[in-house]
Amino acid sequence: MDAPFSAWPWDNLGVFKYLLYGPFVANVLYSRFQEKDIKQSWCLHILILCGLRGLFHVLWGSYSNMLFLTRNRRILQQGVDFKQIDSEWDWDNFLILQAVIASIACYMFPFLENLPLWSTRGVIAALILHVCVSEPLYYWVHRKFHGDYLFAHYHSLHHSSPVPQSFTAGNATILEHLVLSIVIGIPILGASMLGYGSASLIYGYVLIFDSLRCLGHCNVEIIPHQLFDTFPFLRYLIYTPTYHSLHHTDKDTNFCLFMPLFDALGNTLNRKSWQLHKKISLNSGKNGRVPDFVFLAHVVDVVSSMHAPFVFRSFASLPFTTRLFLVPCWPFALVSLLAMWIWSKTFLNSSYNLRGRLHQSWAVPRFGFQYFLPFATEGINKQIEHAILRADRIGVKVISLAALNKNESLNGGGTLFVNKHPNLRVRVVHGNTLTAAVILNEIPEDVKEVFLTGATSKLGRAIALYLCRRRVRILMLTLSSERFQNIQKEAPADCQSYLVQVTKYQAAQNCKTWIVGKWITPREQNWAPRGTHFHQFVVPPILSFRRDCTYGDLAAMKLPDDVEGLGCCEYTMDRGVVHACHAGGVIHSLEGWTHHEVGAIDVDRIDLVWKAALKHGLKPLSSNKSIVNCKISE
Template structure:
């Protein structure tokens, strides 16, 4: 059992904790419908609900800014990124909003002078500022130092410091006792100004929102305050703290205890000697680090655009699926995607470390449906080319193309760019060799016959040629005899008989191993015999229609355990899992291969790539009695 007031009383309620706002909502509804003489627009309960919502948005918007790495990556203070462990630990960061809403409602009934406040009183601003500087700041400084004593730190404050990378949401991550004290710090200026007769609704809103703004600023882990400000006005360094200043408190713990004003650290002799020099170095925004690997992703649809860490961090940390709570945010997503189109830049969404090599994900600002519009081809290729050239310029070693960015009809699996720029230093990789290896790994070792749709596609061709050399009969579904014969002729003469062209699904009615590379309808699935397993490399995945059959997932691999800073899921993949083509680019980088992997898949390299992936601890999601690379 923990120390008193260390755990939140509603910590086991999960999402139902928001029902604690129910009495406030009920009171507002009652005032609207039943109290005709009351001006419900100035209802205290309504103001508290609005204020709580706006406060939450302040922290969320700061978090969006922090994780918009295309804006902030050169000014980040701690570089390692926020991982799933920290996100889960800070999941209920907004508990303090509920607590302070309850306290505010109690204060309203305890102090009658709060019940008839005007909308505006200019004297209240000055009074609140005096109370803040004269009482709240020194009180916070003194109590904060006490929280760093052995007992209080171990039982209460260590939770806040357990987050390795401060972010705006980290500001709300603490124990009940801490936030009770913080509520007092916030309440003193408001109550003091109101008691003097200078209180107002606008003063309450302004003070609390500025307080939250500054708390988020200190925890944001991005230094954007120019050092020139302190050089021009030296006294400002004691009046206003910076993200660098507060991050030092999280990394060294026994310095920089102030709330917002370093003056009190200077007076208490707890000012870190590194504060100003570190601020100067970070505010310059010169980050010389260059990622060794870049994965060039793309937006699938408007709703998936909200799955980045720069939107909702907790949502991005779970496998993507469309949820009802996204509906209110849909207009903002449309505006954001439109802005990306207008800006015409490749955006940087996330990064993490893999064996001490920085790994970044860039996102082409185009939605999935646009890849199938003929008139959009040139523009999309232009963005991909721009990303490749940028990577080449800054010194990236490998850039891997995701899904539609390497579409055969779009750019020939990346071959277009390699042919156009023969002197590229960055290696362009489509990663499909490892995708083929993952699919082949899932095929039962004792299989003697498989049915293959999408048989003459890039992946279908490689799978067919590989299996036939293992003496597995491949029923290749294609209406084009010319394309079938072209693939068949690539096989060694002694194995060509294992490749058989079929033109109807009926031909596979006795085959229990289906490899689906072209979307098939539920009606076409009915031709598969009972007990069939559908392996697939088709996007989107086919519907799991047959209850008497099993369905494989898209080819994917689990990242090594030593990955750090990974805090978002790759689309519908689980945590720590990436699509096989993504993993293929990682392997290319880790192995230091100097060739481009574009165009048609080199079947002879499937075994090589598979063994390299195993060597670096990348693992397929499912592995059983399968055909494995020797």
């Protein structure tokens, strides 16, 4: 049984907890339409203040996760994983609690409803009360919460987050936030009872209080050490993110609210505080750890661009889908993307650790449709080339190209860059060998005939050549007899008869295994017989039009269980699942292979890459027994 006041009363309500704001909204509407005096509605101010406080936490969280700005200022280098995100999912519970407390205070102290806009004396009074009452009270209570019983039943939740972020500041039990409400309320209520209260004081004190709490938990050192070198006394008046992070790693030190002075007086000041702060501040201008592997992604569209950890961390931790709350954010996302497009060639999107190696995702700020504009080809290739040369310059071992970044018509699957820069130390990888292996793994062993669209593409060619060696008949949809014949000539002489050119979808009306490498319309899908399964490697995926058929997902694999710091989903993939081309680059890095994987797929390496993926703990999403597991007959 949980200890009293350790769980939130609305824990089981989920998203419906926000209905608790309903009475406040009702009061505002009543004041507007019945009393015609909405300005005097204290409920309106409570709602506005709650909205602003939530926004402050979100903005601080966004800044913390902007790795392209903060990677060299981060205090703890590991990423925020799914476990921490889930633990902090209801970080905003305290806003509901303090909204209720504020409403009770307004009812008990009617003078709070008619405060002036500004009072200088009120600011001075609140500052004195904060320093003399709130700071020492919080320090004393905080130390009590680190006692065995209180820590185990109440405070351990707050310390369960390995990487502090702004949302960690709100992630605590109801008892802790009741105490924190008293700490916040003393300066405001005290100044108001002295006759010096004001609306500006309430808004200003609460928002500054939250900002300082977020500052301490942001995991990014933004206060320059030169400030403390010039004015040494300031280090006792304001804490830093480094200072508070030490409290999360050394729980017996640095208990203060915002002023280290009280830790100094209480003999709980961590002696490493100033040295570590100076070290991190000095290192902010230097390059951080070089990643071993980089996955070069790209933006699909404006809406999906918001599926990034530095926009909405919780949204990014779930598979992408368009949601209504994204619609109002669309203009801001578009402006941000255009700014990145103009000023940046690539930006760091996320990172994780695997087997002690740092893996990062960089993104090219280009929309998906731009890849199909002939006049944009040169500009896109320049951005990709810049990313490859940058990776080569800083010492990255492997860079893997995502989806459209390795488009055959764009750069020959990366061949353009390898040929142009023959002395590259970084290995350029398109990852399609593993993509082919994943698709082949999904095909049951008893299949004797498949219908293949996109048959002469890079993946289509490899799939066709592999399956024909297994004596599977492949109906290759293509209008180009020359390209078909070139592929047919690559097959062993005794297997060439299994490759059959077809030019119409009608040819597959009796084939129940379709491998789709080129987008097909619902009308074209109608030629498939009932019970057909559509395997696919086409971007974007085809529409699931047929209810009497089944549709496979894009080729993907689940990363090993020992991956660390992964807290965002790759587009529509589930947690811990990445596109096969991404996984192919990971395997290239883990195996330490020294060749470039560009251009045409080496069919003879499909089994090798697949076995390497399984050896390193990557898991296929399909439970079908794989045709790939069988060795190709000579």
